[in-house]
Amino acid sequence: MSLNNGYDAAITSSIVARFDARPEMLIQILHGVVERFRYVPEAAIRQLADELNLSRADVYGVVSYYHDFLTALPGRHRVKICQAEACQAMGSRELTEHATATLGMALHETKDDLTLEPVYCLGNCACAPAVMIGDRVYGRVNADRFDELVAALEDAG
Amino acid sequence: MDRTKIYVPRETSAVSVGADDVAVTIARISKERGTDIQLLRNGSWGASWLEPLVEVETGAGRIAYGNILPGDVATLFDGGFLVGGTHPKRLGPINEVPYLIRQDRWTFFRCGLIESLSLDHFRAASGFAALERAFEIGGEAVVQAVLDSGLRGRGGAGFPTGIKWRTVRDAPGTQKYIACNADEGDSGTFSDRMLMEGDPYGLIESMAIAGFAVGANKGYVYLRSEYPLTHKIFSKALVNARDAGWLGADIRGSGFDFDIELHLGAGSYVCGEETAMLESLEGKRGIVRSKPPLPALAGLFGKPTVVNNVVTLASVPNILRLGAERYAGFGVNRSKGTLAFQLAGNIRRGGLVEKAFGITLRELIEDFGGGTASGRPVKAVQVGGPLGPYVPAEKLDTPMDYEAFVGIGAMIGHGGIVVFDDLTNMARLARYAMEFCAIESCGKCTPCRIGSTRGVEVIDRMINGENREDNYDLLNELCDTMEGASLCAMGGMTPYPVRSILRYFAEDFAAPRQAGITRRVHE
Numbered sequence: 001m002s003l004n005n006g007y008d009a010a011i012t013s014s015i016v017a018r019f020d021a022r023p024e025m026l027i028q029i030l031h032g033v034v035e036r037f038r039y040v041p042e043a044a045i046r047q048l049a050d051e052l053n054l055s056r057a058d059v060y061g062v063v064s065y066y067h068d069f070l071t072a073l074p075g076r077h078r079v080k081i082c083q084a085e086a087c088q089a090m091g092s093r094e095l096t097e098h099a100t101a102t103l104g105m106a107l108h109e110t111k112d113d114l115t116l117e118p119v120y121c122l123g124n125c126a127c128a129p130a131v132m133i134g135d136r137v138y139g140r141v142n143a144d145r146f147d148e149l150v151a152a153l154e155d156a157g
Numbered sequence: 158m159d160r161t162k163i164y165v166p167r168e169t170s171a172v173s174v175g176a177d178d179v180a181v182t183i184a185r186i187s188k189e190r191g192t193d194i195q196l197l198r199n200g201s202w203g204a205s206w207l208e209p210l211v212e213v214e215t216g217a218g219r220i221a222y223g224n225i226l227p228g229d230v231a232t233l234f235d236g237g238f239l240v241g242g243t244h245p246k247r248l249g250p251i252n253e254v255p256y257l258i259r260q261d262r263w264t265f266f267r268c269g270l271i272e273s274l275s276l277d278h279f280r281a282a283s284g285f286a287a288l289e290r291a292f293e294i295g296g297e298a299v300v301q302a303v304l305d306s307g308l309r310g311r312g313g314a315g316f317p318t319g320i321k322w323r324t325v326r327d328a329p330g331t332q333k334y335i336a337c338n339a340d341e342g343d344s345g346t347f348s349d350r351m352l353m354e355g356d357p358y359g360l361i362e363s364m365a366i367a368g369f370a371v372g373a374n375k376g377y378v379y380l381r382s383e384y385p386l387t388h389k390i391f392s393k394a395l396v397n398a399r400d401a402g403w404l405g406a407d408i409r410g411s412g413f414d415f416d417i418e419l420h421l422g423a424g425s426y427v428c429g430e431e432t433a434m435l436e437s438l439e440g441k442r443g444i445v446r447s448k449p450p451l452p453a454l455a456g457l458f459g460k461p462t463v464v465n466n467v468v469t470l471a472s473v474p475n476i477l478r479l480g481a482e483r484y485a486g487f488g489v490n491r492s493k494g495t496l497a498f499q500l501a502g503n504i505r506r507g508g509l510v511e512k513a514f515g516i517t518l519r520e521l522i523e524d525f526g527g528g529t530a531s532g533r534p535v536k537a538v539q540v541g542g543p544l545g546p547y548v549p550a551e552k553l554d555t556p557m558d559y560e561a562f563v564g565i566g567a568m569i570g571h572g573g574i575v576v577f578d579d580l581t582n583m584a585r586l587a588r589y590a591m592e593f594c595a596i597e598s599c600g601k602c603t604p605c606r607i608g609s610t611r612g613v614e615v616i617d618r619m620i621n622g623e624n625r626e627d628n629y630d631l632l633n634e635l636c637d638t639m640e641g642a643s644l645c646a647m648g649g650m651t652p653y654p655v656r657s658i659l660r661y662f663a664e665d666f667a668a669p670r671q672a673g674i675t676r677r678v679h680e
Binding site: 022023024025026027028030031058061062065066067068069084085086087088089090093119120121122123124125126127128130132135136137138139140 | 169170172173174205206208341342343344345346347350382383384385386420421422423424425426437438439440441442443458499500501502503504507508509530539543573575576577578581585586589593596597599
């Protein structure tokens with residue numbers, strides 16, 4: 001992988017163009033960047049400031065404000081365990097302990113291309129506890145189901 | 158002969174417990190057995206505890222089967238599934254399922270009924286009839302109907318919707334906006350999501366009505382990024398509606414122009430606060446604005462803006478179609494109409510229950526919800542999201558009525574009801590309330606930004622048994638400061654759940670340490 005983790009400025013420009021370079025679309029554009037590169041590289045912040053006619057501080061401020069915009073490359077698999085009250089009522093804290101113990105990593109850490117993260121409500125509160133892997137939500141996740149889901153990621157490579 | 162129609166929900170909760178796999182399996186087994194079926198993807202009826210809930214359309218109506226796993230599909234076919242045959246998981250006709258028939262379905266009447274993305278289904282279920290009605294009666298009459306209905310904002314604040322619409326309609330200026338708040342971040346709530354997944358054209362119609370009523374030609378939907386399936390479904394609905402001429406210039410020859418832009422949030426809870434949402438829609442950090450000015454006068458890009466929650470907007474079409482009096486006939490006192498209550502957490506029959514105001518918390522939890530999932534007694538119920546106070550079991554007979562809830566020091570909010578059983582350590586939830594505020598604070602005001610972190614520390618000392626009484630007083634003082642001096646509800650209301658725990662469950666601060674909030678072992 002190159003120094004910039006495969007960052008390609010032309011792709012970012014095409015995302016900006018898709019939103020007609022409207023500065024108010026910055027958050028939507030950043031979603032596009034993350035979708036493509038998994039995070040927001042420093043080079044993208046500079047480039048977006050130029051192309052949207054914003055200051056670098058404006059762009060950096062937005063990137064750092066929102067949980068979705070990571071500034072370091074996460075694993076290919078982002079595994080998020082819901083920590084909110086409804087999931088806690090059904091054992092999400094215990095599930096999180098199980099996950100950190102079996103994976104040997106804390107929340108927010110990355111290991112073997114898997115990033116483990118907290119999330120605060122997936123709107124699946126009637127089927128708690130909930131877990132999100134990539135853009136898929138899973139409900140009624142107990143320790144065994146969690147292990148199966150993670151094993152399936154490993155099998156998929 | 159027509160192909161047999163089979164409905165399998167494409168809705169986050171149903172899919173989260175295997176609905177997509179069930180749909181694929183049904184298609185495969187049907188093919189293997191040479192039967193001719195048509196697989197339709199509807200929204201959820203709201204009975205999440207029965208998901209995946211599969212229905213087959215027969216001469217005797219739609220027959221439902223609950224909790225269907227891919228492994229059940231072969232036996233379904235063996236039992237004559239396509240004609241509604243017997244099976245241990247057969248529930249009977251969908252319109253006889255007790256959980257559903259005892260509801261007052263006003264806003265969610267199409268959810269589950271129709272194939273979510275079918276414009277034909279939508280039209281057949283009175284879709285766009287209310288918009289056509291609005292075109293006939295004019296904007297002024299629409300605003301009056303909303304006023305007469307007594308509809309109040311369902312996002313949590315409960316502000317009269319008609320007054321907001323009237324303010325925007327009367328505001329000077331030619332450019333006005335509709336901003337739909339779909340940043341449903343409260344734990345225990347999912348009604349916005351279910352509506353957008355199950356009846357996406359219903360929200361489009363509702364926003365067009367709002368735009369027509371106040372003179373806005375552009376609407377924005379601010380959807381949280383934690384809802385990727387909702388995003389897919391609603392994006393597709395926008396494209397389809399535009400293609401069919403229900404969005405865009407001169408909608409269906411009415412002379413009214415209206416279009417909707419969908420924005421995705423980026424994981425910030427505070428962006429559910431209306432002014433932070435407006436900042437975020439402008440592409441900025443989700444920092445709360447001071448009020449005044451009211452968004453109704455100077456909102457998005459400084460223009461007059463109606464900011465309404467999804468469910469608020471979606472309650473309007475039937476008010477126009479069936480009459481404001483009908484809607485106002487539901488409910489009690491100043492809480493008119495219905496609310497989509499959401500039963501969540503430790504509850505046996507979790508899901509969405511749309512019911513007139515006035516039903517008690519106990520009726521919702523026991524009659525609809527069937528008590529706790531664990532079978533143990535209820536200890537506390539958090540109503541109204543993470544900023545809502547915990548209601549102790551002895552107050553369950555309180556009717557769901559905005560003012561009655563204020564009377565017991567609680568709030569209805571967006572209608573989320575999260576149940577906890579007697580094994581719950583409430584001190585851990587008090588700590589969590591402060592911790593969540595520290596994580597999500599936008600940082601603009603000090604009481605919220607710093608107070609929440611200090612709150613976690615004080616509660617930790619109490620849990621560890623250090624000067625418990627002094628720290629109790631200190632925590633109360635901190636709560637006073639946060640409540641009185643924060644800029645918005647995030648810091649201002651985080652003390653509510655904390656104080657309710659101090660008031661009703663103070664003994665939990667002395668409980669032995671444990672890993673989770675419960676002593677339950679999950680297997």
